[in-house]
Amino acid sequence: MNISEPFIRRPVATSLLMMALAVAGIAAFPLLPVAPLPQVDFPTVQVAAQLPGASPETMAATVAQPLERQFAQISGLTDMTSTSTLGATSIVLQFDLDRNVDAAAQDVQAAITAANRQLPTNLPSPPTYRKVNPADSPILVIAAYSDVLPITRIDDLADTIVAQQISQIKGVAQVAIGGEQKPAVRIQVDPAKLQMRGLTLEDVRSMIALATSNAAKGGIYNENQSFTITANDQLQRVADYDSAILAYRNGAPIRVHDVGRAIEGPQDVTIGALSKEKPSVLLIVFKQPGANVIETVDLVKASLPRIYSFLPPAMRLDTILDRTETIRASVRDVEFTLVLTIALVVLVVFLFLRHVRATLIPSATVPLAVLGAFGWMYLMGYSLDNLSLMGLTIAIGFVVDDAIVVIENIFRHIENGASPKQAALNGSSEIGFTVVSISLSLVAVFIPLLLMGGIVGRLFREFSVTVTAAILVSMVVSLTLTPVLASRFLRTESKQHGALYVRIEQAFEALVAAYGRALNIVLRHQFTTLLVFLATLALTAALFVLIPKGFLPTQDTGVITVLSEAAQDVSPEKMKRLHLELTRVIERDPDVASVGSVFGRPIPGGSSSGSSRTTSAMPRRRRSSIDSGPNSQRWKAWCFICSPRRTSRSADASVEVCTNIRCRMRI
Secondary structure (H helix, E strand, O other): OOOOHHHHHOHHHHHHHHHHHHHHHHHHHHHOOEOOOOOOOOOEEEEEEEOOOOOHHHHHHHHHHHHHHHHOOOOOEEEEEEEEEOOEEEEEEEEOOOOOHHHHHHHHHHHHHHHHHHOOOOOOOOOEEEEEOOOOOOOEEEEEEEOOOOHHHHHHHHHHHHHHHHHOOOOEEEEEEEOOOOEEEEEEEOHHHHHHOOOOHHHHHHHHHHHOOOOOOOEEEOOOOEEEOOOOOOOOOHHHHHOOEEEEEOOEEEEHHHHEEEEEEEOOOOOEEEEOOEEEEEEEEEEOOOOOHHHHHHHHHHHHHHHHOOOOOOEEEEEEEEOHHHHHHHHHHHHHHHHHHHHHHHHHHHHHHOOHHHHHHHHOHHHHHHHHHHHHHHHHOOOEOHHHHHHHHHHHHHHHHHHHHHHHHHHHHHHOOOOHHHHHHHHHHHHHHHHHHHHHHHHHHOHHHHHOOHHHHHHHHHHHHHHHHHHHHHHHHHHHHHHHHHHHHOOOOOOOOOHHHHHHHHHHHHHHHHHHHHHHHHHHOHHHHHHHHHHHHHHHHHHHHHOOOOOOOOOOOOEEEEEEEOOOOOOHHHHHHHHHHHHHHHHOOOOEEEEEEEEOOOOOOOOOOEEEEEEEEOOHHHOOOOOOOHHHHHHOOOOOOOOOOOEEEOOOOOOEEEOOOOOOOEO
16 A cells, blocks of 8 residues: 555645645744743632731631631642731642632632631621632733822822723733732821820721711602712812811810821832832733733733823833743744754755755655644644744654655665656655654654643643654655655756765765774774773763752743842831832842832732842843853842841752841842
């Protein structure tokens, strides 16, 4: 049975079939999303509960523990982490990778409902949950600030206009706000004046809550008409709060301005954000699963001029972090490597075949295999990332082998006097089964990766499927298009060869002679050769043990996240001063392009005395590597509190921790 015979006898149909394959790949390529790594969704749910004023111990005992007891009964739960701080509890639930996150979220909601009876009755609101993906990192961080507008006004504009506009852009999943400064009216009272009038802080709180509640007013009716009372009881201005009545003593009202004052300010004074040493609000943009990160960021940046038209002229929006800069460079480098690999493969084929037509025919297999792999990647929902492009780069050396084997066998029949068409029929018939067996054996190598579970399996499944698709497409092209091209374009060459052919042939003969001499030496010293082999095997095993191991190679993304923590009893004002001082030290580094920072519980469930900074470094061509060189030591010396610096290596080799108990700075 000759698999290639129907295609050889129908060259037009075969050409149209290959053109359809190429068009499908060309159409699929721009539709493939671009990402640094394959999309892996971790079924993770985060639960948050708040009880203002409660200590971390109280939150852990009365809020976290009842919830954890219910969550532990959910099937498929693999990891549960609970963090309790002043007035807040955060519980992160991670489920098995095969578990549907929507079904897991429903189970979490049922567990929260079951635990409600055991939770404190004075919780301001029931615990909330949201689905999160810890593998998703922000693709864009934008700082909103102004030199003249108050920070509360900036927060209101950023939340109601900028975040809403960006959220509507294609590919954007969420816009989180860092250092949120919601506008509020704060009541400051003098305890001595309260005591003189027989009032307590609880009296003030309860009366203010009653004074600003918007309750139903009912209506007014007469014989002919009815009127609905729509007066608003909510207080809007500071003067209204100042005049609010707290109580009556001796028939006279006691108002807020009698015991203190009302001021405008942020809702929470313990948190904030800085950009260029100015109070700011950070807009943290996350992409949707499967979205093209480069296209999404480009759309967001293109929308900023339109968003500016809705904002006051004094408000500014600056990009603090753009993750696509390194992603673009990485994908561009891998694409260049892919093209260079194709060129080198074609060059090697030409050096060995030394026949232009015989070289061009198998060379056509490479782009068709790559384009076919693009179409398969689109159908599977894969992306153009470092692993999938690496798989295509590796597959280049595989896909050309089948075509070379077919061409060589057909050319042998032509040299023996057969016509090109008959040589294609005979040669493909003899080699067809061999090509299929070679391709299937290569595919079998990647079966363990296809069956691997866990996070590693999810990441490398895209790599293995991409390589497998390229190999299978190459097999099909080698058994269809290659024989057709050989039957149409191969011709018997004359016995006279050019100077280049002769020089290459002489080089090959010299190489074969050198190999023969080396082989004779090895055969004469068999015992020594065996010892060298055993020593190499032992050295390989030793290096396997000694070489550092990791999940993925370290990448210089140009982004550094700095976490710092002050003493637990630090005041908000002092925390703000320390935060500003450390930020100034980082910004003075010549290799730092921009810094966006948040202080006061910078991460969910984090400490109220902590802070974090997203530091964007200069482009790679204008600085040395983060992991090596003089910058490595300078960036690890950002701990300015202790002088001289005292640092020790922690259990995590990528982090140094200041040994000063009052500092505890993670560098």
